[in-house]
Amino acid sequence: MAAWEAEKARTVCVTGAGGYLGSWLVKLLLSRHYTVHATLRNPEDEKYVHLKKLDKAAENLKLFKADLLDYNSISAAIRGCDGVFHVASPVPSGSVPNPEVELVEPAVKGTLNVLKACSEANVKRVVAVSSVAAVVVSPNRHKGEIIDETCWSDGEYCKTTNNWYCYSKTVAESEALQYAKETGLDVLTVCPSFVLGPMLQHDVNASSLALIKLLKEGYEEIENKFRDMVDVRDVAEALLLVYGRPEAEGRYICSSHLTTTKDTVEILRKNYPNYKYPKRFIEVKDDQGRGNVSSGKLQRLGWRYRPVEETLVDSVESYQQAGILD
Numbered sequence: 001m002a003a004w005e006a007e008k009a010r011t012v013c014v015t016g017a018g019g020y021l022g023s024w025l026v027k028l029l030l031s032r033h034y035t036v037h038a039t040l041r042n043p044e045d046e047k048y049v050h051l052k053k054l055d056k057a058a059e060n061l062k063l064f065k066a067d068l069l070d071y072n073s074i075s076a077a078i079r080g081c082d083g084v085f086h087v088a089s090p091v092p093s094g095s096v097p098n099p100e101v102e103l104v105e106p107a108v109k110g111t112l113n114v115l116k117a118c119s120e121a122n123v124k125r126v127v128a129v130s131s132v133a134a135v136v137v138s139p140n141r142h143k144g145e146i147i148d149e150t151c152w153s154d155g156e157y158c159k160t161t162n163n164w165y166c167y168s169k170t171v172a173e174s175e176a177l178q179y180a181k182e183t184g185l186d187v188l189t190v191c192p193s194f195v196l197g198p199m200l201q202h203d204v205n206a207s208s209l210a211l212i213k214l215l216k217e218g219y220e221e222i223e224n225k226f227r228d229m230v231d232v233r234d235v236a237e238a239l240l241l242v243y244g245r246p247e248a249e250g251r252y253i254c255s256s257h258l259t260t261t262k263d264t265v266e267i268l269r270k271n272y273p274n275y276k277y278p279k280r281f282i283e284v285k286d287d288q289g290r291g292n293v294s295s296g297k298l299q300r301l302g303w304r305y306r307p308v309e310e311t312l313v314d315s316v317e318s319y320q321q322a323g324i325l326d
């Protein structure tokens with residue numbers, strides 16, 4: 001980008017603004033005096049009331065009814081924006097009967113609709129949220145391998161192992177970067193690992209649900225999996241950081257801590273002894289593709305993150321406040 005002037009690029013669009021990450025990003029942008037065009041599938045829905053209550057929402061937040069598969073609705077939200085944060089993508093918390101339609105199409109076609117609308121509106125920079133799901137999943141990873149932005153998940157392998165979410169994120173991100181190459185649109189991608197931390201939104205999202213289950217289900221036994229993790233507030237900061245830095249380019253892995261299920265439970269138990277934690281942990285022999293993702297590129301840009309204990313404690317406090325946990 002020849003003359004990137006983030007200071008002037010103050011009107012931005014956030015797709016999927018009412019979701020878990022989208023809500024934190026909108027809050028951060030409003031606190032930094034941005035004007036935000038927020039896309040929601042149904043702005044009238046009571047579940048989005050938290051957005052309207054954010055500081056500066058009355059002056060600087062504009063809600064747009066938009067579906068990723070409806071080009072005109074996306075285009076109307078993006079028109080007049082200097083920058084776009086493309087956050088929306090389906091994140092399932094259970095089985096998905098028709099993954100091509102429910103996951104892949106909104107992720108891939110939705111991303112291309114957003115990018116096309118950005119080109120049409122002369123948007124200066126797009127930051128698209130991908131995932132480490134687009135980075136780590138491959139049968140060819142070897143133990144101890146450092147996984148950085150040069151690594152891609154193997155789409156065919158994701159498909160044959162029915163890992164449709166990973167497939168949707170892998171194809172969506174690679175097509176976004178290909179589109180950027182072909183058109184010259186300035187597109188950056190950020191690949192967070194497993195996102196935890198307090199919720200602002202009403203409906204429980206998939207990653208928060210996984211943590212809530214660890215506190216509530218009282219599993220007899222559970223696999224002790226490796227998991228790379230990052231705080232939702234630190235992801236929002238990362239998105240804004242890359243947006244504002246002229247030298248930023250390409251992909252950024254955004255992950256702060258490598259934990260195991262057992263370590264996570266121990267931290268939770270120390271702070272909240274009375275929940276129904278898993279009773280036994282089964283060691284996993286080959287927890288493929290986990291454990292060595294590097295956020296070095298993002299850290300060299302100045303990204304910092306909070307301790308994992310703060311993330312877990314703040315998560316539980318937010319579930320308690322929402323009445324999801326006693």
Ligand SMILES: NC(=O)c1ccc[n+]([C@@H]2O[C@H](COP(=O)([O-])OP(=O)(O)OC[C@H]3O[C@@H](n4cnc5c(N)ncnc54)[C@H](OP(=O)(O)O)[C@@H]3O)[C@@H](O)[C@H]2O)c1
Pocket residue numbers: 015016017018019020021022040041042066067068069087088089090091106110129130131132169191192193194195196205206207
């Ligand atoms: N949570 C994680 O652990 C994690 C990790 C890595 C990457 N990510 C990525 O982060 C992004 C946000 O995920 P999240 O965790 O915040 O989940 P979330 O709360 O479920 O948010 C997903 C958002 O996508 C929107 N969406 C889905 N399909 C859509 C469609 N057809 N048209 C318009 N909007 C649509 C949803 O809108 P509605 O509000 O209308 O349902 C929702 O706002 C996603 O791109 C996800 O892949 C998440």
